[in-house]
Amino acid sequence: MKIAILGFSGSGKSTLAQQLGAEHQLPVVHLDSLHFLPGWVERDPQEERALLGEFMDTHQDWVIEGSYSYLHFERRMDEADQIYILMANRWIRLFRVLRRTAQHLGTSRPEMADGCPEKFTFEFIRWVLWDGCRPARRQQYLDIARQYLHKTTIRKN
Template identity: 40%
Template sequence: MKIMIIGHSGCGKSTLASYISKMKRIPLLHLDQVYFNTGWQPREREEALAIVKQQLENESWVIEGNYQNLYQKERLEQADQIIFLDFPRLSCLKRVIQRYNRYRGKTRPDMAVGCIEKLDVEFIWWILYKGRDKKKRQAFNRIERNYKDKLRIIRNQKELDMFYTIFDET
């Protein structure tokens, strides 16, 4: 089983990916851990690509994160299921604020070591606008159009809760 989880910042991609990985005993890769090194410094591109490529060679995997430049096309092609968390902007912002309060001064389990949780104007702008600009919407629309047979879109917490319930039964 190969599962790709994409979506907006703050939707719960990492939490869902960790849950699926644990329940199905499937190797998990958080792309934020691949992209960033300590202190939010980007990892060397070739090293990041090698990490993702190695994960793609596994028989089963869960890969969480968007990052078009980290073999997104290959992930889309190989995935048996693509889960797109498409929560409203303000829901994402609320969740990010809650996450910040929980992890303030710490590194989240799904982040690279030394990437202390932060919430600044730039990130808020990303959540509300830049992460949903025309180019990003077009990219998600292409995924929806080209992979509709294996795409599951979850638009709010109620739908996500239902997904967890159904997933528990499988």
């Protein structure tokens, strides 16, 4: 079984990935953990693609969580048996982000690279509330749902 999880920041992608991975005994990849090196340094995109490509080549089953359109996006969508798109409203997502920040402040969340401590920044809050959920991104998710209608579930909570 292959499961792809997409959605806005704070929508519950990591939580759902962990739940489905445990339930079905599948390896889980959080794309944020591929994207960032310790200290919130962004990894080279070619290296990210190579790491994810190698994972997909060597695993028959998986849960991959995150959008990152440059990371084998079409391949993930094509190969996935199930696609979840999480589109909770901005206020629910803000609440979840604030809750996880309070839980993990100063430490790295399990789904992040070591050395990436949880922090509270205005830029991230702006991303959660506005920049990361612009109409074009919402439309992209709706287009994916239409293209892969038979295997896509949209969750709005």
